[in-house]
Amino acid sequence: MSKARILIVDDEKNIIKSLKSALGREGYSTVGAESGEEALEKIDQAQYALVMLDIKMPGIDGIDTLKKIKQLQPELLVVMMSAHSTIETAVTATKLGAFNVIEKPFDLDKLLIIIDNALQYQKLQKQVSSLKDNVARKYQMVGQSATMQNLFHQIERAAPTESWVLVSGENGTGKELVAWGIHHKSRRREGPFIRVNCAAIPNDLIESELFGHEKGSFTGAFERKSGKFEQADGGTLFLDEVGDMSLSTQAKVLRALQEQEIERVGGPIIKVDIRVVTATNKNLAEEIKKGNFREDLFYRLHVIPIEVPPLRDRVADIPLLIDHFVAIQEAEGGIRRKTFTAEALERLKQHSWPGNVRELKNTVERLLIMVRGDNVTLNDIHTYLPDLSAPKDKSLKEILEEQEKSIIISVLKKNNGNVNQTAIQLKLDRSNLYRKLRSFGIETG
Ligand SMILES: Nc1ncnc2c1ncn2[C@@H]1O[C@H](COP(=O)(O)OP(=O)(O)OP(=O)(O)O)[C@@H](O)[C@H]1O
């Protein structure tokens, strides 16, 4: 990989020359500019990773050039150089967005370290911002239906408070997105969002997982480890599948939540500052009745209840969700986008979606991969999703009729279209069978 390109701005030709050769030896490619004006022109014409900028120059000086650079390209790294740098100019330059100020004459090794740090810093910044984009995409919630607008409203209301929220809803409805939405719109947004899947942690590990442990506190504790409660300090702790916690864990968690302090296994008691958001697909009231969930814990957790509606109650959002998932597949999986025909969309709207949005997401992914053309048609849906269950708005009578029809057809086929034979086998009156065949529009021999 070729090294970064650096613009050196100084009214003294000698400085440019010596910096060019020093940086060139390190593998950087360099371009010189003898004034602020020239520098701005060069920045406009080509991309640089970093600018070395002299403060004292005739014409527009370094500070003014810096201001202009930050207007044009706020992300561009600028290292200021000065022969008589005062604390004051250093402070001004830093406030204006300079990465660093170095004194002339410079110690070359020090200079190289500063440049290296600056570039590393920039690299990390880029990584962080791309990770943030990924997270934002992953957690983006779409929906225009009244049901979803109502949900968004509840999130907006709950988020800025410090109150604890219990998110409930069927599998795959988007409970995790709601939990993250609450964190992201809260005052704790810059703090951590730590998810604990209560159903996935074995009982004997849960204490150490949640509260951490000291080195050597039990066999296998080779290192000190911080627990999820501690990691969430200053942010939001998301206890997912909270209905699956064992009673003994519930007791420990309740204590930690009440006191907002935790005890590392084999270690000290630590204060933590956390907001708790929980999610469950169980009916906790029922679980309490059955003796599986502590009532006192329930009352602590469900200060603000938010119910995420199943997808079948917001089918109007299905086309929008499909667009969203198509875009995600294109951006992340490099899968070419396709258009769903109106009939295909209609069919998908009729499905009952027991797996909710997650099922829809997987369905879209499957169709994008399997279907060849640019369009996803009703036919493709029949081909690739034969197991889509009965549309939800059919009556029992219609469903039974459909089944009856398909049974009759298959028996009729087995009997090579012989109606008598079929009637005997199905223990039906011959005239009755004829009537059914006519009403189903089935032609016989
Ligand atoms: N409104 C929405 N907009 C976009 N994507 C969504 C929406 N709701 C859910 N999803 C997506 O559907 C999937 C399931 O969502 P999520 O994991 O939040 O569901 P869940 O309710 O926590 O499910 P489970 O109970 O199975 O844990 C995720 O991939 C999520 O990104």
Ligand SMILES: [Mg+2]
């Ligand atoms: Mg979940």
